Amino acid sequence: MHILQQILFLLLVVTAVTLFTKKIRQIRKAIQLGVEEEIADNKAQRWRNVLLLAFGQKKMFRNPLVGVLHFLVYAGFIIINIEILEIILDGLLGTHRLFANSLGTLYLFLINAFEVLALLVIVACAIFLIRRNIIKLQRFISKELDGWPRSDANYILFTEIILMLLFLTMNSGDTLLQQRGISHYTEANTGNFIISQWLHPLLQSMSNSQLIGVERTCWWLHIIGIFAFLNYLPYSKHLHIILAFPNAYYARLTPLGKMENMPQVQQEVLYAMQPELAPTDATPPTRFGAKDVTDLSWKNILDAYSCTECGRCTAACPANITGKKLSPRKIMMDTRDRAEEIIQQKSKDEAWNGDGKSLLHNYITVEELRACTTCNACVQECPVSINPLDIILQLRRQLIMEESNAPQEWNAMFSNIENNFAPWKFSPEDRSKWMAES
Structure with missing residues (x-):
C-alpha cells in the first residue's frame, strides 16, 4: 500500500511541476515580446528594493493595520510552506515526519511557529474577505474588476483559509494517533502542538481507523491544494507573490518627475536645427512611442504581470478621482491581457503575424490616455514598484507623433513651441516686453 501511495505521490509531483513550468515559460515568452532594455545600474539599491519593497512590503505599512495583515498572509503563507519540503520527502520516501527526530526541540519550535502563523493567516484572510465583500471598499467594487478579477481574489483567500485549516487538522490527528501508539505515527514522537491540540476534543471520539482516515485525507488534500495553488498562480493576479521580487529589482531608480526622453526624437530635432550633422544614409525611426505590447519594453510587460490589482494606483489618481475614465490599474490589466492574447x-500558430488589433484603441482608449496628468501618483502608491505612467506616455507619443491625434489646444501649443520656442503665441523678441511695460 505504501508503495502505491509513493507512486501516486510521485505522479502528482511530476504533473504539478511540469504544468507549472510550462505556464511559466509561456509567461516568460510574453514578457520577451517587449523591446530589449538594459537595466543593470546601482545593484546595491536594487537589492535594497527587493528586501524592503518586495519582501518587507514597506509601502503597505503606510496603513499599519493593512500592512501587518498583508505581511501575515504573504510572509506567513510562504514560511508555513517550508513544511512542504518534509511532506514531499515523506510522500516520496514513505516516511512520517522525516525531520522530527533529527531536529528534536527545533522541530517542535518550528511546527509551533507554523501553527501560530497558520492561525494568523486564517484571521487575516477572513478580515480581507470582509473588506472586499461586506464593507466593499471603493477600490474593490470598481467595474473593471467585474467577473473573473473579483472572483480571483476571493478564491485565493478562501483557498488559503482551507489550506491552513487542513494543516492544523492534519497535525491534530497526527498527535492524537501518536498518543494512541499507532505504528507509523510513532516514528515521530513530537508531543502536542500549540494550536492544533485545541482541535483534539473534536477528533477524540473517532476510532483509530477513522482518525487515520481524517489525518491522511487532510495530508493529501493539503499537498494537492498546495500544488493546485502553485499552478493557479500563473493564471491569477497573485502571480505577484513570485514576480514582486524581480519587479522590485528592475524598478526604475530615476526621480519620479523625470521623464525618459526618446533618443529618436532628440536626434530628429538636432538634425532639423543643424542639417549639416545629418548623415546622408540616415534611416528614419520605425516608430515613435508604442502602439502594441510588442513596442513596449520587457519591463513594462513584467510590470503588467506583477500587478496585484489592489487599486491603490487608481485610488490615488487625480484624474480618476475627478470622474475621468483613466484607471492606472486598468492600464496594467489591459497590457497583461493583450500580452496573453498575443x-x-x-x-497555436508560429507563423502568426497579427490579428488587426492593438493595445492602443482596442484595449486602451484615447480618452483614458488624455486624462493622465503625469503626476506620478500611481507610481508612488504601487506596493510592488509598477510604473503605469511609462506605458501611458509611450502610447500617447504614438498618438501624437504617429497619428497626429491630439486635442486642438495641444496642437496650438505644439505650433507655438515649434514657431516661437515657447507655449505662448508671441515672438521670441517680444518675450521680455512685459518687464519694460511694468
Missing part, C-alpha cells in the same frame, strides 16, 4: 495565438 502569446496564446503565437503558441
